[in-house]
Amino acid sequence: MGRASRRRAASRSHGVLDEARNITQRVGGPEEIIVRGDLTQKEKISLALSELLQEEIPDDSPLEEYRAALSVIVTAWNLSLRDVDRRSEALKDFARVRKGENGTVVREALSHVERLIVKKEALFPDDKRYVVSGTVRFQGDQLRVTAAALTESPRSLVGRFLARFRGRQA
8 A cells, every 4th residue: 555545544544533533422422532453353343243244144145135234233233232221212113114114024124133132142242342334345255344343441431330339339
């Protein structure tokens, strides 16, 4: 990659990071966002998503099937992070048939999402990262999943723990 290409890539990364910061601030998320590029393959969210995707779609399927499945997997993953009441509310909204939609297809999609939530919780019960993007493509004959996720910084987790601890002592 040449110098100009590296600059463009860095500029795009900063744009995505700025957009993520704006979104998290609007919804009251953490103020600090740290980008980690030093994760081992095992620590990457894309590996977990790939595992789920490989179990859902048969080999030699068209790229569009992989993309559609990944979208449903990401939806299920993120819903699994909500508390039970908020998850139930989101699933009810998801199941509501809108104008022009086929009710059977909506119920089938809801069934897939609910099944994937159970599978995510069984395979990755302690993974609390929120998936913010995910794409899938073929690289040669290999399927490649690229994804990004947000997680709380250790500092905000410690702050929340201390607040709970102090609340118990009062």
